[in-house]
Amino acid sequence: MMVRDMNYRRENRASRSSLFDGLDGLEEGRLRASSSYPHDTSERDNDEALENLQDRVSFLKRVTGDIHEEVENHNRLLDKVGNKMDSARGIMSGTINRFKLVFEKKSNRRSCKLIAYFVLLFLIMYYLIRLLTYIRG
Numbered sequence: 001m002m003v004r005d006m007n008y009r010r011e012n013r014a015s016r017s018s019l020f021d022g023l024d025g026l027e028e029g030r031l032r033a034s035s036s037y038p039h040d041t042s043e044r045d046n047d048e049a050l051e052n053l054q055d056r057v058s059f060l061k062r063v064t065g066d067i068h069e070e071v072e073n074h075n076r077l078l079d080k081v082g083n084k085m086d087s088a089r090g091i092m093s094g095t096i097n098r099f100k101l102v103f104e105k106k107s108n109r110r111s112c113k114l115i116a117y118f119v120l121l122f123l124i125m126y127y128l129i130r131l132l133t134y135i136r137g
Contacts, residue, residue, distance in 0.1 A: 102108045 102112060
């Protein structure tokens with residue numbers, strides 16, 4: 001059985017090497033450059049590929065720098081928004097505490113109701129006057 005495996009491997013290698021004879025053969029998993037290419041051409045191609053790669057790396061470096069700067073700007077903006085939200089929360093809690101104090105006393109509750117009625121009456125009169133001027137004009 002082992003002899004058959006070795007023969008199979010030899011035949012497989014032989015068929016592979018005959019398949020790639022035009023490329024000067026495969027050796028140890030590496031592809032050798034064909035002898036039809038001059039050495040200068042492959043060096044020139046390598047230099048061009050290297051320059052292309054350097055351009056891409058520098059472009060990616062600039063892009064990542066821009067992304068980092070954008071992230072920093074967004075973090076600063078989020079910090080400002082968070083601080084303003086904390087400030088607004090403090091103001092709202094103070095206002096709510098004042099309303100609680102006002103509504104705890106009965107006399108203050110009556111005053112608030114009276115003020116609310118006046119505001120409501122003012123709004124009704126305002127819209128009636130506006131409606132009459134719209135109908136006439």
